[in-house]
Amino acid sequence: MNGSISSRRWFLKQVAAGVAVFPAARLIGGVGEARVSNEKQSESAGAEKASRKRPNILLAISDDHSYPHASAYGCEFVNTPSFDEVARVGVLMKNAFCPAPQCSPSRASLLTGRNIWQNEEAGTHGSYFPKNWPVYTELLEQAGYHVGYTGKPWGPGDWRTKGWDKNPVGRGYNKAKLKERPTRGISYLDYAENFNLFLGDRDPDQPFCFWYGGFEPHRFYEYGSGEGERDDVDVPGYLPDNETVRTDLLDYAREIEHFDDHLGRIIEKLKEIGEWENTLVVVTGDNGMPFPRAKANVYAAGIHVPMAVCWAGEVPARSEMMTDFVSFIDLAPTFLEAAGQAVPDTMSGRSFLAELRSGKAGRVDASRGFAVAGRERHTHARADNVGYPARSIQTDEYLYIRNFKPERWPMGNPRDPYDQWAADIDGGPSKKVVLEDPESKFYELAVAKRPAEELYDLSKDPDCVDNIADDPKYANVKSELWERLKGILAEQEDPRVMGNGDVFDSYPRMRGTMRKYPGFKKREYNPEFMK
Structure with a gap:
């Protein structure tokens, strides 16, 4: 474990010296042109030449990991040399976003290339994964790729009922375990050794697609x-600055470093077998960190994630960050294009392989100036298992949020007698500190009811604590962002703007404790629920 402060400071000196320098590039203002449907693949990226070896695809995805918590971004309390190596060899992304601040819907969107409101039950947490749309893993397997995963795949939820013969991510490799778990929080799986087992099952010269899903830092x-x-x-400004919270953040950092350690071992294996330069590597986190006002919220800390991308044989290294906005829905088209496969019309995302290959930093594609996200149900925090629906659009300057049910408690009802309020916030020391002081601003930020509209000026308020939606000076900004977001949602037929949004509350929650109290029932899907 690379956890000592001396090694951390040494590493940061190397960053300052230029070993892994990624100074913030100039940001381009305004909201980019919306492109929400799949477009023709770029001619410059073209089909793979017949003589070219098809690339391997490696996705390394941590669990509950917010931007900018990697040392390549200059974060001083976490040391991630493996993430930083990927960024140094390739591209460090400044504006990578998950489609939902929760693991299950976010991972489903990554697989399908579709936003959560397009994925029916898979757009909410812990429900079904419909077999209505192709996923990139299955398409690559059909194209001859050896496909598998270790750790956490798609989930939590039920994929069997909808006709999948295995998890949509692929075949699981979780046999190898650590001899001793370093702490209670860190997974017992030996991810890197499971990658070796996966490689042992492939045919010689067969390209592979591997999903390294760390359970850390959940x-x-x-x-x-x-x-x-x-x-x-x-x-961050939405948490109290005290000894408990600082300790909690350092514990979170250690989990990230464990994930990074295994990534380093996987990278070394790729180099050992001569596949490093022919592997497209993406390292990211599935959603924001498990702290109040981060995970399960569409604030920046819930949806803005770290991302580094490299393909040593194809993607030129940059000395500065790329600032194009990239969503998880863009990953499936990117992987398919890199593999020389057609991108299905069902995918709303679009490949950013041409931007990666361009060798440029900053804003490469002017149209990539925003990202959209949303959330529905997370846990069992509200009566009758209903969710807290929200949608957002984030640009360089602003974050706009539309809360569709402002009468509901965002994290759970504080007056609930069954002691499940704030259940949408993961338990831990920081949550306990916040909830122990109902008079503090941090309590209000974490659990209080929220208005239908929220707007944050990210240049002044990157932690999203000062809602300026009612400030007349920002009326035009608020209106423009809502119209743009609403247009995207309508084009993608989001039930929340099409008049049947309550369908999301009809989807069953398949995993986790189900509360038993008067009026509660575990819902099965029923269209009549909407009437």
Whole structure:
């Protein structure tokens, strides 16, 4: 574990010296042109030449990991040399976004190339995964790729009922386990050794598509397990700055470093077998960190994720970040194009392989100036298992949020007698600190009811704590962003703007504790529920 503060400071000196320097590139203002349907593949990226070896695809995806918590971004309380190597060899992305601040719907969107409101039950947490649309893993398997995963695939949820013969991510490789779990929070799986087992099953020269799904840094953590100086911790403005929260953030950082350690071993294996330069690698996190006002919220901390991409034989290295907005729905088209496969019309995302190959930093494609996201149900925090529907659009300057049910409690009802309120916030020391002080602003930010519209000026308020939606000075900005977001949602037939949004509340929740109290029932899908 690369956790000592001395090694962390040494590493940051190397960053400052230019070993992995990624200074912030000039940001381009305004909202980009919306392109929400799949377009013709770029001629410059073209089909693979017949003589060219098809690339391997490696996705390394951590669990509950917010931007900018990687040392390549200059974050001082986490040390991620493997993530940083991918960024140094290829591209560090400044504006990567997940489609939902929850693992299950976010991962479904990554697989289908579609936003959560297009994925029916898979657009909410812990329900079914319909077999209505192709997923990139299955398409690559049909094209001759060896496909598999280790760790966390798509989930939680039920894929069997809808006709899948295996998890949509592929065949699981979770046999190898660590001899000893370092802490209570860190997974017992030996991810890197499971990657070796996966490689052992492929035919010689067969390209592979592998999903390394770390369970880290999902809670729970062993309190005080994180190493480093608390003074180096950057406490966001929506959390109290105290010893408990700083300790909790260091514990979170240690989990990220464990994920990064296994990524490093996987990279070394690729180099050992001569596949490093022929592997398209994407390293990211599935949604924001498990702290109040981050995970399960469409604020920046819930949907803005780290991302580094490399393909040593094809994608030129940059000394500065790319600032194009990229969503998880763009990954499936990118992987398919790199593999020389057609991108299905069902995918709303569009490949950014041409931008990666361009060798340019900053804003490569002027149309990539925004990202959209949304959420429905997360846990069992509200009566009758209903969710908290929200949609958002984020640009360089602003984040706009539309809450479709502002009468509901966003994290759960504080007056619920069954002690499940705030269940949409993962348990942990930071949550406990926030909830113990109902008079504090942090309590209000975490659990209070929210208005139908929220707007944040990210240049002044990157932590999204000062809602300016009612400020007359921003009336035009608010109106423009809502119209743009509403147009995208309508084009993609989001039930929330098509008049049948309550269908999301009819989808069953297949996993997790189901609350038993008067009026509660586990719903099965029923269109009559909408009437």
